[in-house]
Amino acid sequence: MMTYLTALHDSAFSTWIREAETVWAFPTVLTIHTFGMMLLVGCAWVMDLRLLGVGRTIPIGPLRPLFRLMWFAFWINLATGLLLFIADPERKATSILFWSKMLLIVINLPLITRLERSLYRETPEPTVVSGGTKRLAAASAALWAGTIFAGRLLGYM
Amino acid sequence: MSELITPGNLSHLHLLINHFPTVGLTVAFALLVISIISDSEAMKHDTMRPTAFGMLFAIAVMTLPVFTTGLAAEGAIEKVAGVSKQAMDAHENSALLAFVVLELAGAAAWFGLWRWRRTRRIPPGLTILTFILSAVSLGLMTIAASIGGGIRHPEILADPNTAGTQSMFSISASAVAFFVNGRGHQWVWPTLESAHFVGMTLWFGVLLLANLRLMGWFTRIPYPALHRLLPWALLGFGVNEVSGMMFYIATPKGYTTNVMFYWKLLFLLIAAADLLYLTVWPQAWRTEAGTPSHTRERVIGAAALASFVAVMYCGRMLPFLGNSF
Numbered sequence: 001m002m003t004y005l006t007a008l009h010d011s012a013f014s015t016w017i018r019e020a021e022t023v024w025a026f027p028t029v030l031t032i033h034t035f036g037m038m039l040l041v042g043c044a045w046v047m048d049l050r051l052l053g054v055g056r057t058i059p060i061g062p063l064r065p066l067f068r069l070m071w072f073a074f075w076i077n078l079a080t081g082l083l084l085f086i087a088d089p090e091r092k093a094t095s096i097l098f099w100s101k102m103l104l105i106v107i108n109l110p111l112i113t114r115l116e117r118s119l120y121r122e123t124p125e126p127t128v129v130s131g132g133t134k135r136l137a138a139a140s141a142a143l144w145a146g147t148i149f150a151g152r153l154l155g156y157m
Numbered sequence: 158m159s160e161l162i163t164p165g166n167l168s169h170l171h172l173l174i175n176h177f178p179t180v181g182l183t184v185a186f187a188l189l190v191i192s193i194i195s196d197s198e199a200m201k202h203d204t205m206r207p208t209a210f211g212m213l214f215a216i217a218v219m220t221l222p223v224f225t226t227g228l229a230a231e232g233a234i235e236k237v238a239g240v241s242k243q244a245m246d247a248h249e250n251s252a253l254l255a256f257v258v259l260e261l262a263g264a265a266a267w268f269g270l271w272r273w274r275r276t277r278r279i280p281p282g283l284t285i286l287t288f289i290l291s292a293v294s295l296g297l298m299t300i301a302a303s304i305g306g307g308i309r310h311p312e313i314l315a316d317p318n319t320a321g322t323q324s325m326f327s328i329s330a331s332a333v334a335f336f337v338n339g340r341g342h343q344w345v346w347p348t349l350e351s352a353h354f355v356g357m358t359l360w361f362g363v364l365l366l367a368n369l370r371l372m373g374w375f376t377r378i379p380y381p382a383l384h385r386l387l388p389w390a391l392l393g394f395g396v397n398e399v400s401g402m403m404f405y406i407a408t409p410k411g412y413t414t415n416v417m418f419y420w421k422l423l424f425l426l427i428a429a430a431d432l433l434y435l436t437v438w439p440q441a442w443r444t445e446a447g448t449p450s451h452t453r454e455r456v457i458g459a460a461a462l463a464s465f466v467a468v469m470y471c472g473r474m475l476p477f478l479g480n481s482f
Contacts, residue, residue, distance in 0.1 A: 028479035034467065034473050037354070041363030044355040044384065055385035060447075062377040066366075145355060 005089040017087040026087060033080040039150070040073035041144045046114070051119075051129050051137040061125035073107075074118045097157055101150035108143040111136055159416045164233030167413065171226035178259060178294075179220040179302050185212035186291050193260020193288065206284070207273050210266040211433065212406050213291055218429040222422050223399070224256050224404060229413035240308060243321030248305040250327035253406075255297035257328065259399065262290035267391055270436050272383065300324050331383065337407035348405070349400040360393030361465055364428070367435045367459035373450030380444035387436055392434065417478050421471035424464040431461035455470075 008014055017025050043066045048060050085092050092098045115136045119126055131136075192206035220354060231245050269283040275415065304324060307314045337345050363386045370380055372428055412418040435441060441454070 013455060023477055024473070027474060032470060032474045034354075038358050038361045038469060041358045042365055043442070044362075045359055045389075046366050049386060054389070054452040055382055057385070062375050067434040083395070093362055105399075114433040122281060143357050148354050148358065153347050156347040156350075 002086070002090070003095075005093050007087060008089045011086075014086050014089070017083055027132075029080050029083045033084060036077035036080060037148065040070050040077060041065075041148065042144075043069045043073070044144055048137040048141040052141075053129075054135055055090055058126070060119065060129070061126065064116075064120060064124075067133045070112065077117055092154075095154060095157060097150050097154045101147055101154065102152060104143050104147045106141055108147070111140045111143070115140060160418050162414065162419060164229060167226050167229035171223065171230040173218065174223050174226070174303070174411075175302070178223055178255070178298050180293070181212070181216045181219070181299060182259070182295050184215055185209050186295050188212065188289060189291065193284065195250060202273075202278055206279055207270060207437070209479055210269045210279065210287065211437065213266035213287065214263045214270065215430075217260050217266070220256055221410060221425070224402075225412065225418075225422065227252060228405075228409040230436045232410075232413060234309070239311075241321045244304065244308045246322055246330070247323050247327070248301060248308060249330050250355040251297065251304055251324040252301040253330055253333075254326055254392070255294055258297055259294035262287060262420055264295050264391065264395065266288055267432075267436065268388070270433075271353050271384075274437055274442060275381070287369070299327055310351040333403060334407045337403050340372060348402070349403055351387055352395055353400040356393040356396030358393070358470060359398070360390045360428075361469075362466055363387060363390035363393070363461065364431065368431070368461055371444060371450060371454040372458040373455065373466060376449070377446050378448045380441050380448075384435075384442070387432070388433060390435075394429070411475070412452055415475055417471045417475050421468055421475075424467040424471065427464035428461060428468055431457070431464070434461070442467075 017029060020026070047066050049055070050060065050063065088131060115133065116128070117138070118133050186209075188205055188209035192200050192209055195201060204268070212441075217479070227249065234240050235242065235245070265283060265287040269279040270285055273279045274412075294388065301324075337349065366375065367380075367383050367386065369375055370378055370383055389414060440451070444450075
């Protein structure tokens with residue numbers, strides 16, 4: 001396994017992202033990844049806040065496009081995240097923080113799908129939020145916070 | 158812009174904008190006092206008091222560049238004969254406490270405005286809290302300004318030999334720096350960075366939805382309902398101000414000589430102005446479900462969202478485009 005990671009690390013593309021003397025390589029990929037995070041988790045938290053009871057007068061039906069924004073941002077970050085992994089495969093693949101971050105995301109994605117489905121299953125204009133939906137929102141919000149911490153700490157370990 | 162980032166220019170900037178937390182704060186405080194003792198209902202609830210609260214919030218935000226240009230000014234004059242490092246440290250430490258209390262006053266004023274937008278009344282408790290915090294910060298600013306003035310003008314001091322004496326009303330910046338950077342504290346910086354990203358995301362989420370509504374998306378949502386989310390944007394702002402200031406105090410030289418840091422501050426002022434706009438803008442408050450948007454709100458929203466992304470970009474690029482770290 002390590003042989004493949006080392007080969008990936010030594011590949012021209014990996015070296016270019018990591019070492020190119022231009023802001024368009026590593027710095028730009030990292031910045032787009034940060035933008036995607038801001039958009040994805042920002043939309044998720046606003047949705048979760050509403051479901052947890054902040055701003056009860058905000059109608060839930062019209063908020064549904066936030067889920068599409070979240071998925072749009074998710075694909076941006078999957079792509080940029082892949083590039084960041086390619087730039088530094090050996091360290092990432094052996095880091096407990098990296099795998100914790102992946103685990104948190106893998107748990108969170110189905111939660112978000114379930115959240116959207118349970119919310120809009122019966123009516124496109126839900127007015128009450130069930131206890132189960134609230135628990136999903138709280139869990140998802142907390143998992144995003146954990147993901148941000150794991151991702152940020154990854155830069156220092 | 159890089160060529161403008163000289164110690165001399167930054168020093169000049171510090172001397173110009175330090176009037177916000179001194180002269181500006183005095184004016185805002187005077188308006189607040191008049192609105193409290195006045196018999197006029199209009200002054201209490203419609204005109205003077207909300208104006209004083211808005212000024213206090215704006216001055217609290219403007220004091221961020223005042224504080225951060227201060228250490229750049231120190232770099233400009235630290236080798237000048239007759240300038241004492243102790244006097245500059247005494248100024249910095251007293252300014253730090255004054256800054257902290259002023260930020261709390263700004264936050265209290267913001268909550269007053271937020272309540273005022275909904276009920277046309279500022280609750281008495283918030284008025285009293287804002288009065289106390291702004292009075293204390295005005296006193297502390299006076300001390301900090303007096304020590305600061307004495308750095309280059311020892312003749313204003315009653316006894317020039319007292320230049321460099323630490324005021325008892327101060328926070329030790331070097332203790333803060335040690336907490337963030339010191340041996341055995343390696344966990345502090347990364348933890349603050351993580352919190353900084355959490356705060357940014359929270360602020361951006363609320364800002365995005367509120368501005369998009371005023372720009373004509375999510376038209377079925379009445380804006381006053383979204384207004385309830387705004388304290389969470391202020392919370393994000395607060396988390397990032399605390400964590401950001403700790404980075405700055407721990408490694409000032411990584412910022413004061415970095416052009417991206419000044420761009421970041423500039424865009425941050427616009428993002429903070431947007432928070433004030435979302436809180437009190439009359440047309441926003443009248444945006445009900447189905448109310449179409451106007452060009453003006455579309456321009457403001459686009460500028461604000463672009464500025465927020467620019468704050469993130471400049472911060473993210475500190476290590477790459479400038480010379481930080």
